[in-house]
Amino acid sequence: MKKTIHLSLFLLFVSFNLQAQSDEAQIKEVVTTAYVNGIHNAGPIQDIKDGFHPAFKMMVLSNDGVNEVSIQDWVERIENGRKKNPPNPDAPKATGDFARVTVTGTNATVELHLMRNGRKVFTDNLALYKFGNGWKIVSKTFYRHPN
Helix, strand or coil: CHHHHHHHHHHHHHHHHHHHHHHHHHHHHHHHHHHHHHHHCCCCHHHHHHHEEEEEEEEEEECCEEEEEEHHHHHHHHHHHHHHCCCCCCCCCEEEEEEEEEEECCEEEEEEEEEECCEEEEEEEEEEEEECCEEEEEEEEEEECCC
């Protein structure tokens, strides 16, 4: 009986651990595709829309106040910027260094160091929720590192 209980507990632990690993991999994929590549490496706008929830808000610290930027506003700015200055295919690509990924049920947080040319450009704190169609980025705060 004890062996059965121990085995059941072990299998339950392994199951939860595998699910957490799977969630972490999915989260990293969403952040890399929608945010790092979609936004910072001029990827497809659809990749951005697929990875960010429509209720997403970026919180921007400005003059001791906080301004909110919706994903719709951010995408519009990106599209306008790309029209004025088309992406340079030779520009150095941004990469994401995942400092921490924390998953609790259907909630996750990511601390990401956005790197370009081996230099830290941003430290981003992203919050995600898991929906029926997968993980979506729902909010962002950030620190822009000095040049």
